[in-house]
Amino acid sequence: MRFWRNLLDGLILWTAHFFAILIIASLWPGTLLARILVLMATILALAIAGWHSMLVLRNMRAAPDDFTRWSGGLALLGYALAGTAILYQGLPSLLA
Amino acid sequence: MTSETGFDPKLYDRFPTAEARSQSEVEELERIWAAPRGWRRLTIVNNNYVGLWYVATAFLFFLLAGVLALVIRTQLALPLLGVLPQETYNQFFTMHGTVMMFLFAVPMMEAIGVMLLPQMLAARDLPFPRLSAYAFWAYFVGGLCFFCSIFVGLAPNGGWFMYPPLTSTTYSPGINADFWLLGIGFIEISAIAGAIEILVGILKTRAPGMTLARMPLFAWAMLVFAGMILIAFPAVILATLLLELERALNWPFFDATRGGDPMLWQHLFWFFGHPEVYIIFLPAAGLVSMMVASLAKTELVGYQLIVLALLGTGFLSFGVWAHHMFATGMPTLSVGFFAAASMSVSLPAGIQVFSWIATLAVGKPSYNTPTLFVVGGLVTFVMGGLTGVMVAMVPFDWQAHDTHFIVAHLHYVLIGGAVFPVFAAFYYWSGMASRRRLSERMGRWVFWLMFAGMHITFLPMHLTGLMGMPRRVYTYLPGKDWEWTNLLSTVGAFILAAGILLFLIDLARNFRFTTENDVGNLYGGGTLEWLPTGLYSTRSIPVVKSRQPLWDDPKLARHVAEGRYLLPYSATGRRETLITSPVRAEPQYLQVMVGPSVWPFLGAVFTAGFFLLLTVQAYALSIACLPLATLSILRWLWDTDRQVPQKEVDVGAGIMLPTYVTGPRAHGWWATICVLVVAGMIFLMAVFSYLFVYGIHPSFWTIPTDRWWAFPVAAGYAAGASLTLYGRHLMGREGASKWSPTAALLFASAFIIASFATDWFTWQAQGFDPEVSAQGAFAQAMLALEGQMIAVIVLMAGYLAARTASGLVTRPRNTTFDVVSLFLLYTAAQGTATAILLRFFPASG
Amino acid sequence: MFEGWPPPILDPAGPYAGSIATLSWILFAMAAVVMIVVLGALYLALFGRRTIQSKLGGKTVIWLGGVAFPAVVLTILLVYGLSLTRHLSSPVNGNELRVRITGEMWWWRVAYLDQRGREVIQDANELHIPTGRPIVLELESADVIHSFWVPRLSGKLDMIPGRRNLMRIQADAPGIFGGQCAEFCGGAHALMGFTVIAHEPARFARLIEARRKREREAPADGGTGAQLFETAGCAACHRIAGTGANGLAGPDLTYVATRRTLGAGILPNNRGTMIGWIGNSQAIKLNNKMPPYTVLSAEQLTELAVYLESQK
Secondary structure, eight states: OHHHHHHHHHHHHHHHHHHHHHHHHHHSTTOHHHHHHHHHHHHHHHHHHHHHHHHHHHHHHTOSSHHHHHHHHHHHHHHHHHHHHHHHHHHHHHHO | OOOSSSOOGGGGGGOSOSSOOOHHHHHHHHHHHOOOOGGGGGGOOOHHHHHHHHHHHHHHHHHHHHHHHHHHHHHHSSTTOOSSOHHHHHHHHHHHHHIIIIIIIHHHHHHHHHHHHHHHHTOSSOSOHHHHHHHHHHHHHHHHHHHHGGGGTOSOOSTTTTOTTTTSTTTOOSTHHHHHHHHHHHHHHHHHHHHHHHHHHHHHOOOTTOOGGGSOHHHHHHHHHHHHHHHHHHHHHHHHHHHHHHHHHOOOSSOGGGTOOHHHHHHHHHHHHHHHHHHHHHHHHHHHHHHHHHHTTSOOTTHHHHHHHHHHHHHHGGGOGGGGOGGGOOOHHHHHHHHHHHHHTHHHHHHHHHHHHHHHHHSOOOSOHHHHHHHHHHHHHHHHHHHHHHHHSHHHHHHHTTBHHHHHHHHHHHIIIIIHHHHHHHHHHGGGTBSSOOOHHHHHHHHHHHHHHHHHHHHHHHHHHHTTOBSSOSOOOSSSSOHHHHHHHHHHHHHHHHHHHHHHHHHHHHOOBOSSSOOOOTTOOOSGGGSOEETTEESSBOOOOSSSHHHHOTTHHHHHHTTOSBOOSOSSSSOEEEEEOTTTOOEEEEEEOOOOOSHHHHHHHHHHHHHHHHHTTOHHHHHHHHHHHHHHHHHHHHTSSOOOSOSEEEOSTTOEEESOOOGGGSHHHHHHHHHHHHHHHHHHHHHHHHHHHHHHOGGGOOOOSOGGGHHHHHHHHHHHHHHHHHHHHHHTOSSSOSSHHHHHHHHHHHHHHHHHHHHHHHHHTTTOOTTTOHHHHHHHHHHHHHHHHHHHHHHHHHHHHHHHHTTOSOSSOOHHHHHHHHHHHHHHHHHHHHHHHHHHSSOOO | OOOSSSOGGGSOSSHHHHHHHHHHHHHHHHHHHHHHHHHHHHHHHHHSOHHHHHHHSSHHHIIIIIIIHHHHHHHHHHHHHHHHHHHHTOOOOSOSEEEEEEEETTEEEEEEEOTTSOEEEEEESEEEEETTSOEEEEEEESSSOEEEOOTTTOOOEEEOTTOOEEEEEOOSSOEEEEEEOOSOOSTTGGGOEEEEEEEOHHHHHHHHHHHHHHHHSOOOOOTHHHHHHHHSSHHHHOBOTTSSOBOOSSOOOTTGGGOSEETTTTEEOSHHHHHHHHHHGGGTSTTOSSOOOTTSOHHHHHHHHHHHHTOO
16 A cells, blocks of 8 residues: 555645645635635645655665666656646636 | 565566476366357356457447437538437437447447456456456446437437436426436446456456556556546446436435535536546557557657556546536636646646657557557547647636537547547457458548548537537527538538448458457567467466567567466466466465356346336336346355365466465455445545535525434444454454354444444434435435445345355455455444434534 | 627627637637647658657657646646636626526526616516626526527526526627527527627617616507407416516516517517417427417417517
């Protein structure tokens, strides 16, 4: 299980962020509070993504074999994609 | 090298083995895997046959739904034509969409998976062959009966999306809608069965050494596909269940006048419906990734990026469902989230497209039919993707939504992203199943006719939409300038059909099914499905060292056929396959498989009978089918989970593997977890629905009295769960008697059933009438969901007792026992959550 | 009715549809550019010179073409799209002219509201608006989900049972704008049209004033046609202000003679079509709720049609 968690952490983070902001927007529809909370959630999620990516990168340097390096690289790419998506997700709080 | 399971990778170096093997081993394999003949063919469970039947049936539905489309296009060729009257047209377009999505696209991908995956992974068969047979027959019988509803004018007519209140009893009093709800609800069960089979097959039956980094991309795609089905399909299963309950029992889940909400359906339906599009696209993309590499005769550029794209799409596609609902007046902030997710989900698609282009640039693709279909599909898909980005822009979607622009967009995506790749795959992989190759000359004609027809049909249709023509209209008035584009579209549709007709002629002339003397690797593929095979798959199971083993080791095919790799014989004298670990594919144990049986077939027929007879309101017959279906399924299961005398066997070169394991290493454990994920998702969706409707119409809800009943109920469930754990503890103890672990589980079931009964009766005493308010209806539905689990528990308890009595519950571990205890624990958890939810939400008025 | 050319989505008549038309053109340009890039890359990959092919055949191309390029395009579009969405759905002031439009199977009930939100003028299938100012439409449904769409004035918005959606439209110049139900609503969904007529503000004010007056006072005696309207059963479903006809199931006929179309946008409004519609509307629009009146003679149908011609 730990392998899968490491591999998918970025995308799981995206999922958590997406549904969190969706719930925020539904609980306080049309308010400034919702926008602020969404923005905070986005910054938090991006911070986690950045911090975890650093950890993954450090682990990759110490990887014992090709496969571990490969799956570490995949996890890192997952964070990159999730980070972009989270960033997009945060934009509506400023623009929409 | 690190190891996942403690298996020493150095053992791989023993292969290929040096000594020659005897021919009698092959004869034994042939005898063990021989397929029944004559009428007994119905008992076949082997993937070579079931896979082909599955593909053929899915293709049949493609043709049937295609014919519907041709009639639709004929009706729309000119204004006010009378080819299809209003009501018939509404049935035709509903059936076209429903059949294409539920009976062609998803089953076709599962079918190709069942057919190709075991060979690609060098497994002897999928891990649950009888489940594949059941899934196939359920789909075959159920699908054909469902389709026949159109011949008697009873086909569903509310659109494939079935929005209530149009589909509620008030506005759709006939049984047309019930055909959709029960027929499709049932076919979804078959799809889930197939997905579990595929998921476990990919994770547990890969050839040794085929780590996740060396897995063929089709397998990656199918892994994500199966995972997505487990998460997405429960939403639509719950939705169909609720709507059918509303129709049959007048429980107002979607009725706004009694506190329900029609938007709930849309959320549930599209939570399934949009991932569904990617569920169809991803396997096709996996096929393309594999074909592109072979056709260009080079390694795929960016394997890792494509895996990222597949995984990323699998996740992000769950954040886009409401982009089908931009015009429903949702709050702008939420709309923004869905627009943003719709943008980010385009990124993985871009990665795949450019990876294919880069691979084509590196290699030397030759001009042949599969290449044409792959390139044509790519171009078409990109165009569909671009209109997709357009409609992800909310204001543009307000104009384009529900017009023919969308019809054009979705056909570009689905034909370019799925149909063309599937046709490429037909040509590319037909060598595996046919004695003769398909005609290359005709193939090119097929492609150019289909490609031209597709674009002539759907390119002008964008303009039709921009000119203001809505979707789902049976006709239109003259004088709106819609005639020309519509006429052009109709002409294109017939050109497309001509291409498909030519393909059928080619099939009839050249396709000759075989499992042994196939024409083989026509396009020089480098993956394991091109090893020489029989019904038992490959003679021996190779050790995989790269992504294209056949290219990297030219002697591999010969060595495999000579039995120089793992399992060159039957170690136990039965059907068997190698089970490996999910990440690094290290050998874990030898799975002994069950063989042909008529019970999956009968089980499927009776299950289909139950649902279909229910639809046509033949209640007595329908109810009669239920125990028959249950008995058939239990009878098939009875043969499974048996131990063989050999506790450990030599799978080749002195590598000893056990023949029976339990817990997370076992394939049965994984399948059980998958089933529980589905159950959990259905429950989660029900909780969401409950809270959603409460949030929309709180004024219809009241606070229950006697809320303290939640505590004794929860305590009862907790006692059941503890007893279950105690039973598992007893299982491993030497001194415990034969019956004591089973007895613990039986007592646990009794506690759980009693808790449910308490919950049920104390809730009924509250007096929430399910026909009066959405609160009553939802509470009753949540209890009914738990009741379903209770019914399963009762069956399982009886089954476990019967197996214990027959001495089949082996000590110190047993898969059946594991499965039952996992179900008990889950049911107790769901029951506790239900009791608390109903009594403590709403918390205040 | 509106005509298909030029495409109404790209031929806006007011600011709300106008900004979407601008967006559409930008999107088309984006699609064209991306398509050229992809097709160009594909062409070079398949037929280009070996040197170009080897440049194309690496991971860098995926990063540039498949990641960076789309990311830039998508980010720009997303920022633009979100701002436009916000602009188009910014809150209403509250002092706009309000009209409640209710979707029914398969026609539209129209009610003009006064400042206090009371329905003061009833009509059906046609909406009169003044030019140059936003109008707020309260969209509701009486049965199933419909979707209100007049492409030259605005995007579409659904009418959902149990909910009220607000939509703004505005026309800059006088004109007639067609629309049609966009959400599949069963049976005759294809035949559910709508017309918006924009007038100069002064002319619109006169029209509303005349109608408010008409709602208050009884009309002149309608003769045999009026009697027939009550005895044949028309009055059970249709209302004509100031007469005994008070039915609410069907479209209000107080101003039926002013309408441009019959049957919700499907027939021109003249005596012939009116006679045909009353005689057997089922032959024209199957499953609509109005029963066929084949029992009425040709003379009776004509009298009814003549009576209705005077309702304006």
